[in-house]
Amino acid sequence: MTARPAGARSVERLGAPGGSAYISITDVDKSYGAESPIAALKDINLDIKAGEFISIVGPSGCGKSTLLKCIAGLQPISAGSISIRNQPVNAPPEDMAIVFQRDVLFDWRTVLDNVLMLVEFKGLRRKDYHERGLKLLREYGLDGYAQRFPWELSGGMRQRVAICRAIIVDPDLLLMDEPFGALDAMTRDDLNAELERLWYETRKTVVFITHGIDEAVYLGDRVVVMARNPGRIAEIVEIDIPRPRPLSIRQTEDFGKYVQHIRHLFASMGLVKAE
Ligand SMILES: Nc1ncnc2c1ncn2[C@@H]1O[C@H](COP(=O)(O)OP(=O)(O)OP(=O)(O)O)[C@@H](O)[C@H]1O
Numbered sequence: 001m002t003a004r005p006a007g008a009r010s011v012e013r014l015g016a017p018g019g020s021a022y023i024s025i026t027d028v029d030k031s032y033g034a035e036s037p038i039a040a041l042k043d044i045n046l047d048i049k050a051g052e053f054i055s056i057v058g059p060s061g062c063g064k065s066t067l068l069k070c071i072a073g074l075q076p077i078s079a080g081s082i083s084i085r086n087q088p089v090n091a092p093p094e095d096m097a098i099v100f101q102r103d104v105l106f107d108w109r110t111v112l113d114n115v116l117m118l119v120e121f122k123g124l125r126r127k128d129y130h131e132r133g134l135k136l137l138r139e140y141g142l143d144g145y146a147q148r149f150p151w152e153l154s155g156g157m158r159q160r161v162a163i164c165r166a167i168i169v170d171p172d173l174l175l176m177d178e179p180f181g182a183l184d185a186m187t188r189d190d191l192n193a194e195l196e197r198l199w200y201e202t203r204k205t206v207v208f209i210t211h212g213i214d215e216a217v218y219l220g221d222r223v224v225v226m227a228r229n230p231g232r233i234a235e236i237v238e239i240d241i242p243r244p245r246p247l248s249i250r251q252t253e254d255f256g257k258y259v260q261h262i263r264h265l266f267a268s269m270g271l272v273k274a275e
Contacts, residue, residue, distance in 0.1 A: 003005045009106075020046055020124070021048060022049055022052070022084065023047070023048040023065075023071060023083070023084050023173075023207075024047050024086075024221045025043060025044055025045060025048075025071070025082050025275055026080050026081045026082075027080035028045075028077050028079065028082060029077065029078045029079040029083070030077050031078045033230065037070070038230070038260060039230035040063045040066040040199070040230070041067060041070070041077075041231045042164070042230035042231065044067065044080060045233070046233065049205075050172075051204070051206055052206075052221050053099075053208065053219055055206065055207045055208050055209075056210070056212060056223075056226060057213055057215070057222030057262065058225060059211075059226075059227075059269070061228050061229075062190055062228035062229070062231045062232075063231025064209045064226060065177055068232070070082055071089065072089075073090060073093060076189075094175065095173055096173040097166035097167065097175070098166065099162050099166050099179045100157075101177055102182070103183055105118060105150040105158055105162060106150070107197070108148065109149075110148065111137065111146055111147070111148050111149070111153070111161055112146040114165055115133045115137065115161060115164045115168055116129055116130070116168070116258075117165055118166070119168060129168055129169075132168060134146055135165065136164040137161075142157060142161065142164075142233070145157070154188065155182060155184075156190065158185075159179060159183065159191060160194075162179070163179070167202075168241050171204065172204060173206075174203065174206045174207075176207070176209065178210055178211065180192065180207050180215070193246075193247050195221060196245050199219070200244045205260075206219075208220070212266040213259050213262045213263060216262070217255060218245060218250055220239050222239060222264060223236070223237045224236050225237060225265050225266075234265055239258055241255060241258070
């Protein structure tokens with residue numbers, strides 16, 4: 001889609017460096033299993049700029065999580081190359097944090113101790129991050145919960161803790177694997193708006209996986225639409241909707257056009273009914 005709604009600004013014009021890629025994915029294949037291999041990814045080519053928000057949407061089993069794990073250095077690729085800042089990815093990059101669908105909080109640690117976990121893993125001094133941890137919890141509506149335990153929180157609150165934990169060390173790259181997939185619609189809306197604000201204020205490079213077309217369009221500078229058997233990129237849709245994006249932007253005609261376009265792509269794959 002090339003239509004540019006009036007007033008739209010591209011990422012470049014919002015200050016993200018253009019030109020060379022921050023993440024470069026070239027001719028990537030990924031198979032699982034040696035005897036009868038499953039082709040999880042085939043011919044993946046994607047360049048991601050620093051400060052870009054990339055949404056990846058696609059049907060179950062199309063390789064979204066596999067792609068994220070390959071970028072994260074958690075799964076080796078079978079062919080092709082992935083580099084971050086021109087360095088081949090062989091292990092999890094230093095400046096990266098991941099948020100998963102299941103929040104992976106440790107129930108025996110307090111909320112603040114969970115937030116400070118990455119600080120400990122990276123060998124940084126807890127006391128240098130204590131105040132920032134409390135500030136993040138305040139910003140994410142968790143004032144007064146620092147000394148509570150994860151099992152005392154709702155699903156949305158737990159996921160907010162997981163986001164605070166990911167961003168406390170200020171990573172350049174944030175990888176998110178269906179982080180809001182298990183939440184009710186209202187909580188998901190809140191967290192979508194908070195993530196949009198976080199991105200707008202910090203311009204981190206974000207790769208965000210979702211099953212939700214609306215969520216992908218609302219958050220993304222580009223939406224990578226994937227197909228399955230084998231897992232591949234069907235189309236990359238540039239979302240030329242101005243930022244910051246209030247949730248109400250989802251009611252606009254421009255927004256609806258992008259959602260329809262992606263729905264049609266899925267309909268052409270036989271995944272949803274055409275409208
Ligand atoms: N560790 C693994 N070992 C073997 N096969 C795997 C493994 N992980 C994923 N697969 C297979 O690779 C394919 C892609 O899986 P993947 O989890 O990446 O898809 P996905 O798009 O993230 O799916 P979902 O949306 O359901 O989470 C599937 O066929 C899956 O069965």
